[in-house]
């Protein structure tokens with residue numbers, strides 16, 4: 001196995017040559033994977049036949065890119081989380097000393113208030129409204145920032161993606177869109193945010209409980225309708241930690257009639273009410289006509305799609321039944337592109353948003369985006 005130093009050197013060369021690659025680490029794992037495209041073609045992803053690593057935008061009308069498994073090499077290397085660096089619960093104050101413009105605050109509060117008013121007067125139940133913010137970075141080395149993200153957010157899906165058509169994106173997202181293996185799938189309903197104050201008992205307000213329930217109900221309803229889906233079950237909501245933030249999460253598991261029949265399921269899930277709103281189309285239109293920036297790949301999704309993996313055969317007689325499936329299975333593991341940024345000309349464009357319901361408060365929503373943006377800012381400092 002090559003060392004991380006050697007692999008990062010190879011990735012630097014890949015970036016200098018403007019060739020696509022992605023390097024990522026899954027929640028809780030102690031190794032990273034780099035997928036390095038070995039030619040300079042641009043591959044657009046088609047959900048029915050994509051096999052590789054997909055990078056898909058918020059708006060499905062825009063282009064999703066793929067690093068195809070057949071045109072790339074996979075390299076795995078250890079990326080241990082050092083305990084002393086893992087300061088995720090309390091980011092030191094000096095890391096938070098970035099200025100934000102007052103006009104940003106005003107603009108965001110006006111946008112949120114428009115969302116609240118639309119919910120109170122129409123059919124819209126929830127809309128996720130976001131903003132972007134640019135900060136200068138002293139040392140915009142994406143590999144250094146990637147290493148920082150891994151140390152700070154060991155429980156997130158951490159990634160660094162480059163493609164000549166999209167530029168450099170990176171992030172540490174807490175939200176899994178879907179994971180599948182053979183006919184089994186797993187997804188989650190994530191919503192509600194509060195800052196982790198370190199107390200063992202976490203209390204959630206009715207507003208957040210309701211907001212998260214919308215998300216769970218929507219995911220269940222839209223998946224139940226799909227003929228690809230055979231069974232589906234939701235667990236109990238629990239508090240999940242994402243850096244110094246807490247969210248409410250419900251795990252949803254199920255099975256499909258045909259292994260790897262993902263297209264319909266992805267289309268049913270994306271964009272989830274955790275990043276768009278309810279009803280989906282109205283929320284989508286509201287976002288498109290009111291937000292003052294392009295989301296691009298923020299609130300899109302990314303990850304392994306139909307990756308062939310070897311299944312270890314078990315010589316135990318009782319498992320013989322399972323062997324009839326053969327030794328190769330296709331696996332997908334996709335994440336929602338949250339807590340992310342785009343690196344452009346030595347600056348980081350950070351994307352943050354929050355779910356708005358009838359009980360939301362514009363000033364609180366602004367603060368929520370400030371807290372979320374600090375997840376990115378804390379890793380930009382040396």
Ligand SMILES: C=C(O[C@H]1C=CC=C(C(=O)O)[C@@H]1O)C(=O)O
Pocket residue numbers: 128130175190191192193247273274275338339351352353354355356372
């Ligand atoms: C849209 C974002 O977060 C979503 C995911 C979890 C909690 C959320 C919330 O509390 O509003 C958002 O729905 C973001 O981080 O930019």
